[in-house]
Amino acid sequence: MKYLDEYRDAAIVHSLAARVRRTATRRWTLMEVCGGQTHTIVKQGLDELVEDAVEMIHGPGCPVCVTPLEQIDKALILANRPDVIFTSFGDMLRVPGSDCDLQQVRARGGAVRVVYSPLDALQLAMRTPDKQVVFFAVGFETTAPANAMAVWRARELGVKNFSVLVSHVTVPPAMTALLSAPDNRVQGFLAAGHVCTVMGWSEYEPIAAKYRVPIVVTGFETVDIMEGMLMAVQQLEQGRFEVENQYVRSVTREGTVPARELVSQVFELVDRKWRGIGEIPRSGLGLRPEFADFDAELRFGLGELAVDEPTECRAGDVLRGKLKPFECPAFGTLCTPERPLGAPMVSSEGACAAYFNYGRLRRAQEAPRAAEVLS
């Protein structure tokens, strides 16, 4: 595929990795924010190529992992209603709620459908006027324009049986929350390339300046990530802390303005709870009052849910980069992809699942007896 395959070129990846190793005079700690970047790094073993130069801490850039338990439980309530067809991106189906997940609701007879695009959910609503179609509008700033358009169109076309359950989060507040934590170890960031495609990078300039951390807007393929790492390490070695753009083929400083405009017409900033982290003020998006008609929580009278969160899962520590998944006592034993304790083990981008699926070999070789327990 054009503009994809070239960025997986092995020769280029290795030459960049060699440059990273040569440039670093000490080991630096970087965080990649986006779950899709975590996926590539662990799946391709990129962190192993530059191990002595860079420690990668995987950030909370997995909207699946950070969707609050309350929202999952609300999704389950809606999906259980006989008058509702509950639509969602595939990522959400196996995330555990307080008592089950969307796949299990489907098993028990609830109408749950995976869609690729929010517009598909809207079209489904138009085709099935006798049912209520609810769409689970999750994601970061990348997905907000799509979800906003679905709501906008629903209003424009007068679709009465479509609504959205919103759980949007935004990146910069999470980054500042991480950076201002007293035990923060992150020295540089690979910012999320598709979030920045929409938003541009101007909001990261004050963060880089205030916390004195380089921020490199980075793509998702192996070449992109390795180049992003190199740019970050070069800045660190040179004592610079600027925002730079690696993902030049898609990202500009101002981003995609029409997308941001529609998002700001449909959504507004709200306080948002991040599962495993806690509440971060003004870190989420909620529907504006003008679009309250399309808010599934209001339409179905959901209100506040009290959720009971036992603390056996260390997802919070993993999401904040405090703990590597395999340092969690439940990793691979109590908590596996088949029986996940928390979202990071379910989501394909969750750090725990990534380590479980891709990192096992190394640990198996290092500790053969432990491997027997894990497999």
Added chain:
Amino acid sequence: MCLGIPGRIIERRDDRGLPMGVVDFGGVRRSCCLAYVADQVEVGDYVIVHVGFAISKVQEDEARRTYATLREMSQLDELDWMRETADLGLAAFASREGHTAPGKGGDA
């Protein structure tokens, strides 16, 4: 956040006022919303698509330039990184049965 892949616009149309198009992704075609890039793109242009929406136009000149630079750099460096990677290979990726050396058979 977020699966966005590049595709080529092969058709544009209007769906009751909403700019839509058909985008080809290496042989797979899908209907996508072009509303956010409508003024910038024509048929034949490449866009990055996320959940059925084009979120940016691929800056083809930038892409070509940076790729050419990276490619050239990797060729200039080749002896160095191949040797280093082979050394790493013995340390980190040692296989007692032998396996493909890094870089071989991997070029796109």
Added chain:
Amino acid sequence: MTATTLTMSPSCPLPLPAMDRVQLGHGSGGKMSAELLRTHFLPLLDNPVLRQLGDAAVVLVPGGEIAMSTDTFVVSPLEFPGGNIGSLAVHGTLNDLAMMGARPRFLSTGFILEEGLPFDVLDRAIAAMAAAARESKVMLVAGDTKVVERGRADGMYVNTTGVGIIDAQFCPRPDAVRTGDVLLVSGPIARHGMAIMSAREGLEFEAQIESDSASLVPLVELLRERVGSAVHALRDPTRGGVASALNELAASSNVGVMLEEASINVPAPVAAACEMLGLDPLYVANEGVLVAFVDPASAADALAALRSHPLGASATIAGHAVADHRGMVVLVTRIGSRRVVDMLPGDQLPRIC
């Protein structure tokens, strides 16, 4: 941008998944399917033949050994690019027999039809079934049909059971892979699963992807003629894909498997569709591909045998069996790094991340 200190409340639910009923993942060919067998079926039905969990059962009858296999087809949509439920039902069972080295001879079939199914759909399925049987010189000798009320059976469910003759000199078995054996993959992967996906509601896309549904009997014949008992194991990677099939063989034979990403053939539109939906081709179903573990001395001949047939024209050597990481499949990526390719718990889901 105001600074915010994190309000520390690390939290996570302890879900107790209600595993009191069947879920879709139990049919995925991954770990949940294995658990379904282990927990519900085997304890009650256990016997030495069933326990082996081969693609077909090999049993002794007066005169020699026969292989027997059954499979039920619930594919939706009933008709897809490259085939329909009828052709799939024949190919699937023939292939299971062929994977044990048997020469398929007879088939039986059972149809469960949904009230309201249009006759022309049924006729096309039967015609395809007949054509597939004829092509492989297999006789359909017994059948049954039932009709259920509208709303059940998704149009039509089809079961086929097949019987084949075992050649005592040619016995590929799932537990017979030896370290050093060479892994061959007979053709491009992930076509069937993505052809089905492209027709599935909610994920529609247009693609020139056709199912690879085909009888593997000719390929197996070529292997038998050319290298005979040098073929230690065969498997057709259907649901769960190449990854699941190799994991099963690695576990049955207690060997490790090294798989080379660069040697696995994924056709461009299939790769593109996988990219779009965030799916890994290694886990996507195939219906016209086989994987074979062959003695290294005969690997080149086996490869030539496969390549001499249109179905195997793009066969490759894709890896080998090793003494390390027994029971695990390890992929060598294009950039030379290695990672474990495990079985998935259930189905792969399209993702946005």
